[in-house]
Amino acid sequence: MTRDDAGEVEERxxxxxLLTRVEGEGAFTLKVAGGEVVDARLKIFEAxxxxxxxxRERSMHEVIDVVARICGxxxxxxxxxxxxxxxxxxxxxxxxxxxxxxRLIYCGEWIESHALHVFMLHAPDFLGYPSAVExxxxxxxxxxxxxxxxxxxxxxIELLGGRAIHPVSPRIGGFSKAPSRRRLRxxxxxxxxxxxxxxxTVRWAATLDAPSFDVDYTFVSLSGERGYPLESGETIxxxxxxxxxxxxxxxxxxxxxxxHSTALHARLADGTAFLCGxxxxxxxxxxxxxxxxxxxxAEVGLxxxxxxxxxxxxxxxxxxxxxxxxxxxxxxAYEEPEAPYVDAAPRAAVGCGATEAPRGxxxxxxxxxxxxxxxxARIVPPTSQNQxxxxxxxxxxxxxLLALPHEEATHRCEQLIRAYDPCISCAxxxxxxxxxxxxx
Amino acid sequence: MTGERGDGGxxxxxxxxxxxxMGSDDAAAxxxxxxxxxxxxxxxDAGRPGPGLLDLLDPARPVLVLDVVRRGVAPGExxxxxxxxxxxxxxxxxxxxxxGVGLGDALRLARALGRALPRGVFLGLGGASFGPxxxxxxxxxxxxxxxVDAAEATARELGAAE
Numbered sequence: 001m002t003r004d005d006a007g008e009v010e011e012r013x014x015x016x017x018l019l020t021r022v023e024g025e026g027a028f029t030l031k032v033a034g035g036e037v038v039d040a041r042l043k044i045f046e047a048x049x050x051x052x053x054x055x056r057e058r059s060m061h062e063v064i065d066v067v068a069r070i071c072g073x074x075x076x077x078x079x080x081x082x083x084x085x086x087x088x089x090x091x092x093x094x095x096x097x098x099x100x101x102x103r104l105i106y107c108g109e110w111i112e113s114h115a116l117h118v119f120m121l122h123a124p125d126f127l128g129y130p131s132a133v134e135x136x137x138x139x140x141x142x143x144x145x146x147x148x149x150x151x152x153x154x155x156x157i158e159l160l161g162g163r164a165i166h167p168v169s170p171r172i173g174g175f176s177k178a179p180s181r182r183r184l185r186x187x188x189x190x191x192x193x194x195x196x197x198x199x200x201t202v203r204w205a206a207t208l209d210a211p212s213f214d215v216d217y218t219f220v221s222l223s224g225e226r227g228y229p230l231e232s233g234e235t236i237x238x239x240x241x242x243x244x245x246x247x248x249x250x251x252x253x254x255x256x257x258x259x260h261s262t263a264l265h266a267r268l269a270d271g272t273a274f275l276c277g278x279x280x281x282x283x284x285x286x287x288x289x290x291x292x293x294x295x296x297x298a299e300v301g302l303x304x305x306x307x308x309x310x311x312x313x314x315x316x317x318x319x320x321x322x323x324x325x326x327x328x329x330x331x332x333a334y335e336e337p338e339a340p341y342v343d344a345a346p347r348a349a350v351g352c353g354a355t356e357a358p359r360g361x362x363x364x365x366x367x368x369x370x371x372x373x374x375x376x377a378r379i380v381p382p383t384s385q386n387q388x389x390x391x392x393x394x395x396x397x398x399x400x401l402l403a404l405p406h407e408e409a410t411h412r413c414e415q416l417i418r419a420y421d422p423c424i425s426c427a428x429x430x431x432x433x434x435x436x437x438x439x440x
Numbered sequence: 441m442t443g444e445r446g447d448g449g450x451x452x453x454x455x456x457x458x459x460x461x462m463g464s465d466d467a468a469a470x471x472x473x474x475x476x477x478x479x480x481x482x483x484x485d486a487g488r489p490g491p492g493l494l495d496l497l498d499p500a501r502p503v504l505v506l507d508v509v510r511r512g513v514a515p516g517e518x519x520x521x522x523x524x525x526x527x528x529x530x531x532x533x534x535x536x537x538x539x540g541v542g543l544g545d546a547l548r549l550a551r552a553l554g555r556a557l558p559r560g561v562f563l564g565l566g567g568a569s570f571g572p573x574x575x576x577x578x579x580x581x582x583x584x585x586x587x588v589d590a591a592e593a594t595a596r597e598l599g600a601a602e
Contacts, residue, residue: 050572072488136552
């Protein structure tokens with residue numbers, strides 16, 4: 001409140017928070033004719049497109065620092081996908097210890113992101129609270145567990161990345177600096193405790209009642225040459241179809257501009273909408289899970305092909321167990337590399353690379369000139385790949401919304417979108433549901 | 441955050457700057473942070489930390505939080521609020537993505553968990569342009585010097601009261 005010259009009190013509303021980062025709030029429009037849904041459009045804002053232009057004419061060595069700023073939650077994913085694409089263009093292969101460090105820092109990001117989603121965002125939907133803030137009053141131990149897990153993930157990222165938020169150490173060929181064995185081993189106790197807490201989280205998540213809603217998914221995931229897919233992969237797996245070479249993914253999954261969103265929509269070449277992310281990874285790679293994760297998955301009776309998006313909370317919890325357990329193994333086995341990175345000489349080339357961001361496949365393509373300047377960049381984030389799938393699911397949900405009060409209908413839509421944990425670049429706080437009724 | 445240098449006690453204050461360097465005016469607090477660091481303040485560029493902000497708040501140390509304000513403030517206008525007020529206000533925050541957890545959410549979450557908040561101040565700068573880009577709007581560009589001075593003065597006041 002401020003007081004003007006006349007002494008009158010003027011009330012003002014300040015919208016701070018991440019609303020400073022909102023370009024256009026999320027909007028979901030249903031078009032209804034004759035009592036039937038005829039169109040559904042989810043409008044979101046997508047930042048990576050700006051970064052593609054921003055990267056042009058910049059040095060290849062700047063790319064990894066720049067893309068770290070695309071997202072505050074998953075900077076490692078952007079950095080790792082960029083690194084792999086540039087390394088494939090330059091003919092560089094990091095040494096085995098450096099690749100292990102990459103898996104380790106990526107585990108940190110999965111932990112941080114999944115813990116945030118499971119405990120802070122998705123749990124309130126199941127427990128009947130509008131948000132984690134209200135839930136915390138009644139379920140303090142649950143929220144504190146989530147924050148504890150997230151903090152352990154942050155500690156991994158900070159130690160390997162130099163900063164917990166927008167890390168600076170990852171670079172082409174490895175890291176600017178590798179951690180000492182002693183520093184890394186200091187994390188063992190927290191990781192070991194977290195494996196147990198993550199197991200408990202799977203057991204808890206498996207008891208939650210999910211609304212009935214099953215989808216015939218086409219699952220898309222990176223191949224897993226080095227285990228459960230994380231920091232690299234040479235092919236992209238599509239359920240029911242032949243694998244696609246990494247370099248061919250841009251053609252196999254063309255992106256389309258749609259008038260209602262700044263985000264491009266990706267579909268398979270025949271128009272099929274597909275799903276990437278935790279459920280797709282589990283479908284393709286359940287046998288590659290860490291034994292600790294596989295055991296608890298079997299214990300709760302979770303199938304490898306989960307087709308109800310609301311049950312993604314259980315899958316994320318299983319991936320939390322995997323990430324903590326693999327991180328602990330990597331820390332135990334860690335030997336300091338002889339050099340923190342492998343040198344890369346510039347050359348004119350094109351390279352594609354992909355990794356598995358917490359919310360799904362993240363594909364990059366860079367064209368470099370002989371001096372190592374970026375001539376062209378393409379960044380395809382998981383959300384643009386999942387958006388067509390989300391819209392189709394919303395259409396399937398829509399008939400049940402029409403008879404509901406507006407607020408409840410909006411909440412139902414938000415719940416479904418939330419189940420996919422879309423990366424909307426810190427853009428969407430409120431879903432603005434509009435139902436347009438033709439002929440009314 | 442650590443640091444005991446500086447004059448007037450300002451260095452006893454932890455300064456947390458939020459924003460994105462690629463978000464047009466959203467970069468203003470980060471740019472201010474760079475200048476404050478050059479003046480000897482202990483500044484942390486937190487970017488968009490989400491609930492990670494909780495880990496940056498030390499109840500024993502006063503904190504100054506810098507961010508750009510989107511609504512309710514004219515572009516280039518500087519506003520000051522006690523941190524407590526942000527923790528109490530019904531700010532928007534519940535989202536559909538784990539990417540949408542903000543300052544108000546983090547502070548309210550801390551309170552709901554019974555965690556003590558540090559004594560602190562939020563210093564906001566009204567923004568005009570929030571689309572992708574690395575250029576400030578003229579109004580924010582023109583106000584940046586005053587914003588930096590206000591931040592230093594606020595940090596000094598916070599530090600002096602310790």
